[in-house]
Amino acid sequence: MHVTILSRHRLLLATIAAWLGMSALGAIAQVGGLPTNVKHTDSSPEWEKLREKLFPGRSMESAASMVQLVVPLRAAYGASVPVRIVSKLPQSDNLYVKRITLLVDKNPSPVAAVLDLTRELGQADFETRLRVDEYSHIRVVSELSNGELHTDSRYVKVSGGCSAPPNRDQLHNIGKTFLKVPEGIKANEPAPVDLQIVHPNDTGFEMNQISLLYIPAHFVRSIKVSYAGRPLFDAELDFSISENPALRFNFIPGSGGEIKAEVVDSKEGRYVATLRVP
Amino acid sequence: MSRHFESLEAGAGGLATSRVKHGWTWRQLVAAGGFAACLAMPVQAGIPAPFAPVVIQPAGAPARAEFDLTAVLARARRENKWLYVYLGASDCPYCRKYEAFLEKNAVELVPHFSKYIVVDLRSSLSVTTDALFIKIADTSRPYVEFQKSIGDERTRNVVYPSVWLLDGKPKPLMQMPAGTGTFQTVAEQLEILRLEQ
Known part of the structure; x- marks a missing residue:
């Protein structure tokens, strides 16, 4: 609670500063002065607490031999940091990635996503975009079907991601969900799918620049994706996912079927998209 | 405004000796002009x-x-x-x-x-x-x-x-x-x- 109040106070100041820049000038200025001498593999007090809470007493391999996180050191915007999770093993019957947890140590709500996966993915690689509120580690924890935990982390230098003024010109399209697969996919080989949802994914830390009131949190909290009636993955998400949440994942095309995405947001808005795959 | 400047003038010991229309002294005009010029002039800017x-x-x-x-x-x-x-x-x-x-x-x-x-x-x-x-x-x-x-x-x-x-x-x-x-x-x-x- 104490942390939450402090965070809100800091975010309030940052938001007011951003708003002043935006309203008077149509431009945003950035602030600096955050810790810089941090290694990608370092721990953090926040991570130590999260680890004990989420994975109590469990050992974790951090050699990046099974999972790798690809994130730029700096991104164009703190509100949209591209993140790629690369799994180093295929989803086989013998061994597969069962769960992926994506975290941002210093975000107001650090657990960005928990993905429960099936072998139907073929390859447990994911891409998305995250809000990052201040210089922080981003971490992935990959849980294999044999119970092993593997982790990788990257330190990123961005700020203001959770309080950045949101783009609100598509509210009339909220919930519209798109699925896309590239041309020329081959049967029985992992193929990428792009899923995107039109949604502000409001954090609750963004200020309405006209009313000066905080915009209540309203974000996509779960996505279930299936192919030909068989689950690919279930995702529990948080507002650390950027506005217009996007996921790239894999599936294995078979003899045809439908990819289906079922989306639920934090106000119980329910949205469905389907895509017929030949 | 005029009264304000007049009181400033008095406070300054009545140093201004000439007065222009609307109660502004030449000294006050010069000072005000300089202040306005400072506001209009961009701060030294650019890559060193x-x-x-x-x-x-x-x-x-x-x-x-x-x-x-x-x-x-x-x-x-x-x-x-x-x-x-x-x-x-x-x-x-x-x-x-x-x-x-x-x-x-x-x-x-x-x-x-x-x-x-x-x-x-x-x-x-x-x-x-x-x-x-x-x-x-x-x-x-x-x-x-x-x-x-x-x-x-x-x-x-x-x-x-x-x-x-x-x-x-x-x-x-x-x-x-x-x-x-x-x-x-x-x-x-x-x-x-x-x-x-």
């Missing part, structure tokens, strides 16, 4: 001289601020160098902060800029996203279109200050962040110059 910046002033005012990169790009190709393009605004506190950082650390930083031609685009905060244009040869593009044309992800509102690292084509050497707040230490500025991702 030790970085040998190529200063580019905008054309097309007041409808637009168009910065022509044609000549510096040609020079970059000729000298086999990269461009460190800085967009600053004369009335932007964060720009002054970054420029002050560069000035303070110039001795240490300048040698690391040797492979770059530093380009200083002089704008103002009143130049918003739609009014900012970048010209290369015969093509002038508005900010967002220019960003898309070179594959830069910073396609929302223009942020002051901004930096581009470009080759002679021009293509970004790496994706830069909006603003300069994440490279205002010597170590971080060097990370940027080394293109550390």
Whole structure:
């Protein structure tokens, strides 16, 4: 609670500063002065607490031999940091990635996503975009079907991601969900799918620049994706996912079927998209 | 206002001896004029001289601020160098902060800029996203279109200050962040110059 109040106070100041820049000038200025001498593999007090809470007493391999996180050191915007999770093993019957947890140590709500996966993915690689509120580690924890935990982390230098003024010109399209697969996919080989949802994914830390009131949190909290009636993955998400949440994942095309995405947001808005795959 | 100045005059021991219409003294007019001039004059702005910046002033005012990169790009190709393009605004506190950082650390930083031609685009905060244009040869593009044309992800509102690292084509050497707040230490500025991702 104490942390939450402090965070809100800091975010309030940052938001007011951003708003002043935006309203008077149509431009945003950035602030600096955050810790810089941090290694990608370092721990953090926040991570130590999260680890004990989420994975109590469990050992974790951090050699990046099974999972790798690809994130730029700096991104164009703190509100949209591209993140790629690369799994180093295929989803086989013998061994597969069962769960992926994506975290941002210093975000107001650090657990960005928990993905429960099936072998139907073929390859447990994911891409998305995250809000990052201040210089922080981003971490992935990959849980294999044999119970092993593997982790990788990257330190990123961005700020203001959770309080950045949101783009609100598509509210009339909220919930519209798109699925896309590239041309020329081959049967029985992992193929990428792009899923995107039109949604502000409001954090609750963004200020309405006209009313000066905080915009209540309203974000996509779960996505279930299936192919030909068989689950690919279930995702529990948080507002650390950027506005217009996007996921790239894999599936294995078979003899045809439908990819289906079922989306639920934090106000119980329910949205469905389907895509017929030949 | 007149009364206010009169009382100031009295407080100053009645030094002003001549009076103009509306109760203003010549001394008061000179003082007020000087104050107004100070307000109108932009604060000293721009990349510090030790970085040998190529200063580019905008054309097309007041409808637009168009910065022509044609000549510096040609020079970059000729000298086999990269461009460190800085967009600053004369009335932007964060720009002054970054420029002050560069000035303070110039001795240490300048040698690391040797492979770059530093380009200083002089704008103002009143130049918003739609009014900012970048010209290369015969093509002038508005900010967002220019960003898309070179594959830069910073396609929302223009942020002051901004930096581009470009080759002679021009293509970004790496994706830069909006603003300069994440490279205002010597170590971080060097990370940027080394293109550390």
